[in-house]
Amino acid sequence: MSPAIFLFASLIIFLLLSVPVGFSLILASVLTILMTDINLPFNLITQVLITANDSFPLMAIPFFILAGDIMGKGGISQRLFKVANSFVGHYTGGFAIAAILTAMFFAAISGSGPATVAAIGSIMIPEMVKRGYDKAFATAVVAAAGTIGIVIPPSIPMVIYGVSANVSIGDMFLSGIMPGVLMGLGLITWAVLYAKKNKFEKSAKANMKERLQAINEGKWALLMPVIILGGIYGGIFTPTEAAVVAVIYGFILSMFVYRELKWKDLIKVTMDSSITTGTIMIIVAAAAIFGRILALEQIPNQIAQAVTSISDNPIIFLLIVNLLLIVVGSFMETIAAVIILTPILLPLATGLGVDPVHFGIIMIVNLSLGFITPPLGLNLFVASGISGLKIEQIVKKIMPGFLALILVLLIITYVPGISLIFL
Numbered sequence: 273m274s275p276a277i278f279l280f281a282s283l284i285i286f287l288l289l290s291v292p293v294g295f296s297l298i299l300a301s302v303l304t305i306l307m308t309d310i311n312l313p314f315n316l317i318t319q320v321l322i323t324a325n326d327s328f329p330l331m332a333i334p335f336f337i338l339a340g341d342i343m344g345k346g347g348i349s350q351r352l353f354k355v356a357n358s359f360v361g362h363y364t365g366g367f368a369i370a371a372i373l374t375a376m377f378f379a380a381i382s383g384s385g386p387a388t389v390a391a392i393g394s395i396m397i398p399e400m401v402k403r404g405y406d407k408a409f410a411t412a413v414v415a416a417a418g419t420i421g422i423v424i425p426p427s428i429p430m431v432i433y434g435v436s437a438n439v440s441i442g443d444m445f446l447s448g449i450m451p452g453v454l455m456g457l458g459l460i461t462w463a464v465l466y467a468k469k470n471k472f473e474k475s476a477k478a479n480m481k482e483r484l485q486a487i488n489e490g491k492w493a494l495l496m497p498v499i500i501l502g503g504i505y506g507g508i509f510t511p512t513e514a515a516v517v518a519v520i521y522g523f524i525l526s527m528f529v530y531r532e533l534k535w536k537d538l539i540k541v542t543m544d545s546s547i548t549t550g551t552i553m554i555i556v557a558a559a560a561i562f563g564r565i566l567a568l569e570q571i572p573n574q575i576a577q578a579v580t581s582i583s584d585n586p587i588i589f590l591l592i593v594n595l596l597l598i599v600v601g602s603f604m605e606t607i608a609a610v611i612i613l614t615p616i617l618l619p620l621a622t623g624l625g626v627d628p629v630h631f632g633i634i635m636i637v638n639l640s641l642g643f644i645t646p647p648l649g650l651n652l653f654v655a656s657g658i659s660g661l662k663i664e665q666i667v668k669k670i671m672p673g674f675l676a677l678i679l680v681l682l683i684i685t686y687v688p689g690i691s692l693i694f695l
Contacts, residue, residue: 275310276569278303279562293605294554301561312568317561324560325553328512329441332431334549335515339522340382341545343496344391346526346533351490352377353395358486361475365467367403368413369460371396375417376456379424380497381518385643386650388421389414393658404473407659409466412669415655416459419640419677422606424452425501426518429606429639431511432556433632436614440629441511442504446694447633451684455637458676466672492525552607559611572616579620586624590685593617594638601642602649609639626688633691637681644670 282303286296298317305312343349356377357370371392378388393414400410422429425445434441478486487494500518503509509517526533533541566572579592600609613635621631643651652663652670659666684690 274569275304275308275565276571276574278308279565279569283562287603292551292554293608294551294558297555297558297562297608301558301565304565310565310568312565316564320561320564321557324557327435329431329435329510330553330556332426332441332512332515333428333552334545335512335519336383336426336428336431337387337548337552338542338545339515339518340384340387340391341541341548342519342522342526342533343378343381343493344387345537345541346522347530348381348493348496348522348526349374349378349391350395351486351493351530353392354486355483355490355494357475358478358483362477363464364474365460365464365472366475367396367400367405367472368410368463368467371400371410371413372417372456372459372463375414376420376424376452377494377497379421379452380426380501381493381522382421383426383428385418385421385640386654389418389651389654390658392417393655397655397659403475405467406470408661408665408669409470411655411659411661411666412673413459413463414658415644415651415666416462416670416673416677417456418651418654419643420452420455420459422640422643423448423455423633423637425449426511426514427636428552429610429636430632432607432610433614433635436611437618437628437632439632443629443695444632445501445504445511447629447691448636450690450693451633451637451680454680454684454690455640455677458680459673462673462676492529496521496525555605555608556611559608563612563615566612567615572619575616576620576623584624586626587686589620589624590626590634593621593634594681594685597635597638598641598645601639602645603647604642605648606639606642609642610635627692629695630688630691634681634685637684641674641677641681644674 279300283296283300286299304310305314353370353374356373360366360369363369374392375388378391382388396414397410401407425448427448430444430448431441434444499521500514503517504511504514579589618628618631622628642648646667652666656663656666
């Protein structure tokens with residue numbers, strides 16, 4: 273058996289046995305080195321595990337995760353929702369629209385899909401049910417809106433792609449703005465149509481005084497994306513330094529301004545963010561070993577030849593990539609998928625004239641759909657934990673929203689100007 277076949281076969285077996293993704297990658301790589309005739313020294317594993325995480329841009333990941341956890345506990349999401357609801361609550365499906373807008377804004381703070389769902393779901397789902405929305409739809413809206421968490425900057429997978437593809441993380445962040453907005457509009461359209469069909473009640477229209485009051489209460493939260501992104505694009509600090517600024521700003525805001533984060537909460541917040549960071553960094557290191565074996569076996573070249581043998585037309589190629597990523601995103605964690613597939617697909621994409629930043633956005637948007645597709649579907653599990661509904665009930669309700677996001681993905685794929693408008 274060739275090392276490549278053994279590598280993928282063992283990885284699939286470990287994943288089917290529910291071994292965590294990072295350990296599945298490591299075990300598959302170690303077994304391939306031990307059990308096949310691949311010419312790779314075993315002690316290289318230790319070196320790769322260390323050097324893979326020895327990167328300044330990757331330091332942004334733990335800080336963005338910590339910032340998101342702090343702000344999720346610090347009362348920021350409630351204030352963002354109050355602002356959104358004061359402007360759109362009186363429209364048909366207004367509460368669902370406000371939930372999606374809040375998710376978009378929180379995405380510009382946390383950089384994580386599941387974190388966005390966790391932060392806004394505990395507030396939005398009960399409130400929507402109280403307003404007459406059925407619980408399954410309310411849960412589906414929040415889960416679907418969480419996909420925007422890794423598209424609107426800052427985005428943890430974009431940091432990973434920037435490092436893997438050797439492209440500017442700042443450019444990736446800029447290119448994620450319009451696709452994220454388009455995803456939000458797609459979900460809002462779905463929510464409005466569903467609300468009209470089911471005649472959900474509207475909130476009373478807020479007057480200007482109430483809107484100004486909501487803005488005043490949430491002004492410090494609203495300023496956060498401006499500070500983070502403005503600092504990056506203004507040349508004041510790098511994305512990694514911006515992540516540190518986000519932690520400090522979020523801590524001061526949650527602890528001393530809103531006073532909803534207590535000193536005793538910091539232990540759980542830091543433990544949660546440490547566990548999440550550790551999980552991601554293990555995957556990064558493990559995927560580096562996996563990728564080294566792929567490169568040695570020239571798997572990227574073989575896949576490139578197989579794809580180009582079907583068609584060397586960029587339109588067909590991007591369609592094949594989208595189909596591949598939808599399947600991969602349903603079974604593999606986003607970070608691992610980005611690290612493994614970028615060196616395989618990017619050279620072929622650039623060879624066909626696709627901009628590397630635009631291709632990165634296609635990958636991130638596509639893989640974001642994996643957060644709401646079984647069996648992985650992290651957003652589904654987080655939302656299910658909040659609402660108490662079964663995954664099957666949420667999946668049934670979320671299908672129209674998923675189709676709306678597929679349509680948005682195709683638009684982003686074939687209209688590169690949407691992603692590259694700010695570059």
